[in-house]
Amino acid sequence: MRKMLLAAVALAALTLPATAQTYRFAVVPKAMNNPFFDLARDGCVKRAKELGNVECIYKGPVEHEPASQAQIIQDLIAQKVDGLAISVSDVAAATRSIKAAVDAGIPVITFDADAPGSARTAYIGTNNKDFGRALGEMLLQMRPEGGKFAMISGGPAAKNLAERVEGVREVLKGSKWEEISGSPLFCNDDIALAVQQMQDLKTANPDLAAIVPVGGWPMFAPEGFRSFASKYKKDLESGKFTLVVADTLKVQLELLKDGFANGLVGQRPFEMGEKSMDALLALKKGEKVEELIFTGLDRVTPANVGEMLK
Structure with missing residues (x-):
């Protein structure tokens, strides 16, 4: 009887549903x-x-x-x-x-x-090439009269960022926009450095008409970005200076709403x-x-x- 009971228990165990992996x-x-x-x-x-x-x-x-x-x-x-x-x-x-x-x-x-x-x-x-193209298209639509521009990127060995840079250049090629020598600068995803690089670009190139960060790094330091952009608020409003930035995090949307940038292209x-x-x-x-x-x-x-x- 005991053997029959043990056999029945074993059979029941075999027929129980397996725990989900x-x-x-x-x-x-x-x-x-x-x-x-x-x-x-x-x-x-x-x-x-x-x-x-x-x-x-x-x-x-x-x-x-x-x-x-x-x-x-x-x-x-x-x-x-x-x-x-x-x-x-x-x-x-x-x-x-x-x-x-x-x-x-x-x-x-x-x-x-x-x-x-x-x-x-x-x-x-x-699609990072399309991302870069979208950034370039936004700049071109906003300021078709062109001028000198620079980009800020993250790490030089990141393929996705290189494709974005290529996309921006592809759209602006043949337009009235001219990329300055030394662009892009690489911040290596350092948000404080990205803000400093924006100021460095403007200081070294007072006639710079646009900066296009191909990632949102400088805006991820909102106080630093606001401090930089506030110096050029009138130029941002008049079209003399344009900031088109990658990504659409909430902090970036708020900065755009407050007039500290001209446009954003965001990922998901x-x-x-x-x-x-x-x-x-x-x-x-x-x-x-x-x-x-x-x-x-x-x-x-x-x-x-x-x-x-x-």
Whole structure:
């Protein structure tokens, strides 16, 4: 009788539904002190909670340091996370790290900044050439009379930023806009440095008619940016000086609304975080995902900034 009871218990255990597999997916930004990536983190956490069987791990270098990012990826591989979503700081370094992860059986996607020649399965984020074109188009539409302009970029080894710079140049080529020598300046995602570079550009080039940061860095230091822009408020209003800036974080929208910039072109980092979780979960289930998943752009001027803030 006892043997029959034990057999029945064993059979019941076999027929019980298996506990749902849980996954630990890591999102690795370029820098954790960049508020742009906070939104990607929030999207990741929200989607992981909705999925129920997914944990979002958000970990990256505090500042923009490609070597630190590579080490963090190696640590996550050693921890045997179930998937990686990486915003690539340095293409060469990330390509090696991605290969190590894939060799360890960990699916990898990139978001925000890509390494297309690597072993990553997919890229989720902005079409960065189109992003640059949109920045150039906004400047050209606002000030077709042209003048001298300069750009500010982040890290020189970031492919996404190089594509934005190329996009701006592509649109403005043949127009009345002329890029000054030494442009772009590279702030390496240092927001205080980005503000200082804007002032340095204006001091060295008093006739500079526009500055186009291809990332939102200077506006992420709102007090410093406001202090800089307030010196040229009348010129910003008259069209003598123009600021067209990448990204549309709330703090940037507020600065635009207050007249400290002329226009913004924004990405959708929250959506990047959400879609990264979906893509990694699909890969763990053996499903295919599209190689390029573009999340779109938002163009904001004083005419529609109120709607964006809502």
